[in-house]
Amino acid sequence: MSILDDLRDRGLIQQVTDEEGLEKHLNEDRVALYCGFDPTADSLHIGHLFPALMLKRFQEAGHRPIALVGGGTGMIGDPSGRNEERSLNEENVVKEWSNNIKDQLSKLIDFDDAKNGAVVVNNYDWLSQMSVIDLLRDVGKHFSVNYMLAKESVEARIEHGISFTEFTYMLLQSLDFLRLYQKENCTLQIGGSDQWGNITAGLELIRRSSQEGESAKAFGLTVPLVTKADGQKFGKTASGAIWLDEKKTSPYEFYQFWINTDDRDVIKFLKSFTFLPLEEISELEKSNTEHPEKREAHRKLAEEMTQMVHGKASLDQAVRISQALFNGDVKSLSKDEVALGFKDVPSFDLEESEKPLIDLLVEAKISSSKRQAREDIGNGAIYINDERQTDLQYNLDDKDKIDGAFTIIRRGKKKYFLIRH
Structure with a gap:
């Protein structure tokens, strides 16, 4: 099964710029692809897992992932999916957050350079070296205002107002794609569905700036927005976001989030977030239908995700706390485990x-x-x-x-x- 076939079967493809061309490209070459992660907080949250794990899926299919930390774009602010301006953070804060995100991505994706050439890059390294004149002449010249206004990420903000700063974000992300295309032979950008306009703008810049022109071999792919059956926003709980940083969301809380997944969502999340074979997920779906009280699919989802993000030792501790609470054996817990398991009680x-x-x-x-x-x-x-x-x-x-x-x-x-x- 090709990587795109697997993604289709799992429901992980929203849009592709040239599906037939990309299929051929992936079958013929070892493709370098990238996804960007702006440091808008000091940690990634589970909403970022979706695109990050897409990089990992391509890596396991033999391709070369590039994780881009937006140390530069993070100082500007992406208007996509928002009705108001983002708060601008100080440069030292963005640098610190960028380093945190780089470390978290390194735990999810194998960046052993000798093995597969996968890398983490920071667009601050080139954006900070570029003058305003260079940006306007080398990038801005290739985009009409009408073209930019037609993009959904910008069009949706016109009614509420958008600063020139965030209006130019599209140019910077386009430059990222061009830079990686030229320096890393990166021919595919992936991202959430809200990034479609920025991704296609990057393809436009590559075609206008490269010698290949319209024949430039570059593609874009987006993943669908993760939704929950009950209408609530994915990754949010009564206590806030579910973070990948264990200091902000403990492995036990992380485990509990997944094991408490709505019955209507558990199979979808197994397909979207885990690397379990689809045949095994089908068996779990059957068990979930015939014996819902066993909650086998929920446990498997929680185990896979907790081990992936926090490791085996943290998973074992989360399971031990959960079992002790379920079986009424709290005396078997250590003080640290009690503190985790009862963090939110009076x-x-x-x-x-x-x-x-x-x-x-x-x-x-x-x-x-x-x-x-x-x-x-x-x-x-x-x-x-x-x-x-x-x-x-x-x-x-x-x-x-x-x-x-x-x-x-x-x-x-x-x-x-x-x-x-």
């Missing part, structure tokens, strides 16, 4: 080494009053480290500490509270 700092349970329930606002606390205990609604406690005279002490640091109290079926010692 917490209370307990200074005393021993405390009557009724008093603790009130002070930690687990129960609204001592009367309510007695009712909660008497009714069997209070659990200490997942063990029901019905003794009204019970005192919390050292024996209730997990790894000497935490006690987990549950009221009812789902209301957890973390007691810090």
Whole structure:
């Protein structure tokens, strides 16, 4: 199966500039292709995984990926997919974020130069060396204002207003493609569907600037927008974006995001994000239909993605925390694992080494009053480290500490509270 056939079967192609020509090109040559990642934050999020893993798919098919970090374009701002101007960041901030993104991309794509020639480049290296006069004469001259206004990324912003700064972004991205075409023999640019206008503008610049002209062998391909069946934005949760940086989103939280995927989305996400054979995904789809309670597809998705981004050790820890919480075996967790698993639940700092349970329930606002606390205990609604406690005279002490640091109290079926010692 060709790489394009596999992408089609997985539903990963939105648009191609010349599908027949690209198919032939990929079959005949070892193609260099690139995708750009602007440093708009100090970390990539899972929305960036889609195009990054597309580079990896082409790499596994024998082609040469180039990951472009937009240290230069990131200082300008891409108007695509936005109704308002991006905030401009200081140069030192963009440089720091660029380095972070380069490190994250290096964990996803094999940049062993001796093996496949794959590289990470930063467009700051050439854009920062270019004068305004050079940009206007060498790039701007090839684009009419009418051509630029017709691009969706610009047209959609006209009503809301667009600065000249962001209006010129298309020129800079086009220059990136031309530069890589000339220096790296890069003949394919990929990106999200919102990048179609910028990609085709790059192809236009290559044809106008290169000796080959209209016969220049260069192509563009976009991937579809990732959507969720419930209408919510992909990659967002109640606590915010799902980041690739484990300091911003822990591997456990990352694992939980994927394992809690909507049943209607899980097979689509397996096709889009994992490298599992389609035959294996079909078997998981069958299991998901016949035995949805087993959640085999969800577990497989969470395992594949967590190991891919964070490694085997982090996956094992995420699974261990999840199983302990599901089985009521929280005492088996370390203090670090408790801190990860209960990061978002209400917490209370307990200074005393021993405390009557009724008093603790009130002070930690687990129960609204001592009367309510007695009712909660008497009714069997209070659990200490997942063990029901019905003794009204019970005192919390050292024996209730997990790894000497935490006690987990549950009221009812789902209301957890973390007691810090």
